[in-house]
Amino acid sequence: MITLIKRPTPSRGWSYTTPIIAVLATMIAGGLMFAALGKDPAQAIRMIFWDPLFGPNAAYFRGQLLVKAGPLILIASGLAVGFRAGIWNIGAEGQYIIGAICGASVALAAYPAESHLLFPAMIVAGALGGWLWGMIPAVLKVLFNTSEILVSLMLVYVAQNLLAYAAFGPLKNPQGFGFPGSRNLQQYPSAHNPELIAGTGAHWGVLAALVAVIGAYILMHRHIAGFRIRVAGEAPRAARFAGVVPARLVMFCLGLSGALAGLAGLFEVSGPSGQITDGFNAGYGFTAIIVAFLGRLHPLGILLAGLLMALTYIGGDMAQMMLGLPGAAIQVFQGMLLFFLLGFDVLTNYRIRIGRARA
Amino acid sequence: MTLGGIDIIVLTATLMAASTPVLLAATGELIAEKAGVLNLGVEGMMIMGAMAGFAVAVTTGSPVAGFLAGAVAGALMALLFAVLTQVLLSNQTATGLALTLFGLGLSALFGKGYEGVRPPSTGKVPFGPLSEIPVIGPVLFSHDWVVYASLILVAVTWAFLRFTRAGLILRAVGESHDAAHALGYRVIAVRIAALAFGGALAGLGGAYLSLVRVPQWTEGMTAGAGWIALAIVVFASWRAERVLIGAYLFGGITALQLQLQAAGYAIPVHLLSMAPYVITIVVLVILSAIHRHGAQAAPADLGRSFHASA
Numbered sequence: 001m002i003t004l005i006k007r008p009t010p011s012r013g014w015s016y017t018t019p020i021i022a023v024l025a026t027m028i029a030g031g032l033m034f035a036a037l038g039k040d041p042a043q044a045i046r047m048i049f050w051d052p053l054f055g056p057n058a059a060y061f062r063g064q065l066l067v068k069a070g071p072l073i074l075i076a077s078g079l080a081v082g083f084r085a086g087i088w089n090i091g092a093e094g095q096y097i098i099g100a101i102c103g104a105s106v107a108l109a110a111y112p113a114e115s116h117l118l119f120p121a122m123i124v125a126g127a128l129g130g131w132l133w134g135m136i137p138a139v140l141k142v143l144f145n146t147s148e149i150l151v152s153l154m155l156v157y158v159a160q161n162l163l164a165y166a167a168f169g170p171l172k173n174p175q176g177f178g179f180p181g182s183r184n185l186q187q188y189p190s191a192h193n194p195e196l197i198a199g200t201g202a203h204w205g206v207l208a209a210l211v212a213v214i215g216a217y218i219l220m221h222r223h224i225a226g227f228r229i230r231v232a233g234e235a236p237r238a239a240r241f242a243g244v245v246p247a248r249l250v251m252f253c254l255g256l257s258g259a260l261a262g263l264a265g266l267f268e269v270s271g272p273s274g275q276i277t278d279g280f281n282a283g284y285g286f287t288a289i290i291v292a293f294l295g296r297l298h299p300l301g302i303l304l305a306g307l308l309m310a311l312t313y314i315g316g317d318m319a320q321m322m323l324g325l326p327g328a329a330i331q332v333f334q335g336m337l338l339f340f341l342l343g344f345d346v347l348t349n350y351r352i353r354i355g356r357a358r359a
Numbered sequence: 360m361t362l363g364g365i366d367i368i369v370l371t372a373t374l375m376a377a378s379t380p381v382l383l384a385a386t387g388e389l390i391a392e393k394a395g396v397l398n399l400g401v402e403g404m405m406i407m408g409a410m411a412g413f414a415v416a417v418t419t420g421s422p423v424a425g426f427l428a429g430a431v432a433g434a435l436m437a438l439l440f441a442v443l444t445q446v447l448l449s450n451q452t453a454t455g456l457a458l459t460l461f462g463l464g465l466s467a468l469f470g471k472g473y474e475g476v477r478p479p480s481t482g483k484v485p486f487g488p489l490s491e492i493p494v495i496g497p498v499l500f501s502h503d504w505v506v507y508a509s510l511i512l513v514a515v516t517w518a519f520l521r522f523t524r525a526g527l528i529l530r531a532v533g534e535s536h537d538a539a540h541a542l543g544y545r546v547i548a549v550r551i552a553a554l555a556f557g558g559a560l561a562g563l564g565g566a567y568l569s570l571v572r573v574p575q576w577t578e579g580m581t582a583g584a585g586w587i588a589l590a591i592v593v594f595a596s597w598r599a600e601r602v603l604i605g606a607y608l609f610g611g612i613t614a615l616q617l618q619l620q621a622a623g624y625a626i627p628v629h630l631l632s633m634a635p636y637v638i639t640i641v642v643l644v645i646l647s648a649i650h651r652h653g654a655q656a657a658p659a660d661l662g663r664s665f666h667a668s669a
Contacts, residue, residue: 004448006666088452140640144647149399149452150590151643157583157636165629289456326471328578331464338457339439342449350448350666 004350014348019294019301022340023308029340030333039323047322048315048330061314063201067272068313070206071096071264073306075288077212078257080297081220086233087253091137091152092261093285094159095130099262100269101166102129104182104276107191108171111183118190122266123204130262131255133159138254142247148254160281167278182276185269193271205267209306212260217299229253261285287313290338309334365618371498373617378610379509380405380564380572380581384588385595385602386509386516387560391437392592393520394553395533397662399455400440402585403462404558405565408433410466412566413576414473422481426505426566433562434555436462441551448664459585467578474577478570481505505567510603512560517599529553533658536665546665561585583636590639594646596656605642612638 027049031041052061075092082089089095103126110118137151171182185191193203220226232239232249240246264284273280291309295301316330346352384401391398398404411432416425440458443449484507486500520526531539532549540546568584569576587609595601616634619626650656 004666090456140644140647144644145650146640146643146647147593150586150593151640153586154583154590154636154640158633161629161633161636165627168629169627286460290460293453326468328464328467328471332461332468333464335457335461335464338453339443339461342454342457343443343447345449346447 003353010348018344025340026337047319052314064314066201066206068310069306070209071284072291073209074264075261076291076302077216078260080292082253084233085229088149089257091155094156095133095258095261096265096285097159097163098133099126099130100265103266104269114190126262126266127259131259134254134258138251164278184274186274203271213299373614374611377614378606380568381588382606383564384561385591387557391553391557393533394550395660397451400458403459404433404436404561405585406466406581407462408562408565409569410470413569416478429562429566430559434559437554437558441554445547513603536660
């Protein structure tokens, strides 16, 4: 008979170990899945986790790593702050899209004027757009106690339709021969978010992600606001007695995560992607949720988790090209990772006693 | 009878079919939430039901087998959620999200070979002369059997929750798991059963989407229907009869939006497609505003893990 006994406080050791166990378990389960799909599991796993870093074409893939990890880390840093407080923003995908649309609109309105002020203005517009999109569920939650989970998620679909509308309508490239999609910002020097150091893939968004990690660390672990956020998440009643205003917390958390997701969208549209298209969003907003949990909602953990998740994206692409692994397999792989993590977390919060429970 | 280029009878007739997927999913989620479990993975269970139902129906040529497979797939997904949240006591919000992400990926993976195929058609219930009656005939008596089955299911769910002993136990588990446990009811077992039932209905709703409503299989075809089902449960203040109203209201908006697109109004298609989501938000807001100072309608222990100490 196996019984679970609740630990008085979550185990520190296990909370660091479970992500690693979860990754290993995902490799095993993923390997079985790849085998079931008729691929060599060892080769597939090596291609996903090893080859992008140390394989024959690693120089190219290592650059891609930061390109993919940047937005994931940027979004997840914001989400984690909210998750800590028990505020569930699951609409980062929508905030990411709106940030991109707002930022790109500023650039396209100024086209073809060249100015050093344009890119900063785009950054402000992107952050503002994401912030505004995040404030919708926040304000509704504060005023009417509407579930922020459902509202923020619904707004993803609204944002996706807005994106399609923008790509086919107002933001369409007038010189694009009728094809949907905006002008390519990569060919507009003032608006382009270039690679800062050649070959690394590091653009302004990657820098912003680093700043976000450091900022989130200071906020959560060195500042009274972070303490309040954590108390509000773990003991809402105690937080109220300590003078934490729930309304302000909701606005802050959703606004912050929205602004960061908006920034991620802006850096993506002005850099790696270059233009507003119908399918511009690549699911970073949802994968960032996995990143936040895998990183234990801790800024440094998120940094590592973001890099790991970016690796699975790149390795997945590679396995898709070389082994013909279906693209969706990597999505399943990422989903499995989150499952294993959540499942193994039982070890963090409970002790397991094997044998008869004492009466 | 047309109004502004829209045929009212056709609109009302499509309303019932358009509502059925969310009606089924929302009824299932209602049972799970009444038992105190918040399963945010409805979207994932629905899409798995859509894929499994479609694949089996195409392979066997039998829509009935397809619907069964959809229900089984949804229930299996729900059991995965149950193992994580009830046995391993994981966070329900996070696990529900994981279920959705996992389901979207898994369905895309397994559904690869079924794109662009047409499913066998689901038969309409032969009402004979009844369906010839003007107005009432096409609106009420021109549907397939799943539409009527879903209505019966809502009625059964309503009666189950209201009049049966088992329904009372289910509600007790949702309102206070500690009290139910002290009375000797098996909280975890009740919750797992409720989750499996909810998953089966979500899967059935998904299968209805891919087999009847669309009818074909495409990746991510549920397009938020699972989330709307979750919103409808809130809208319904956790009452079966109101789930029906909510689902039909939503179905009506979807049908109207499609009709407006077809009628060629000068509103961009993408803005029209937004309507169901925007209106869901608006309805949620109105409802939360009404309930703000009233009695809490949600089951008291909704979303809380149960762990019997000692």
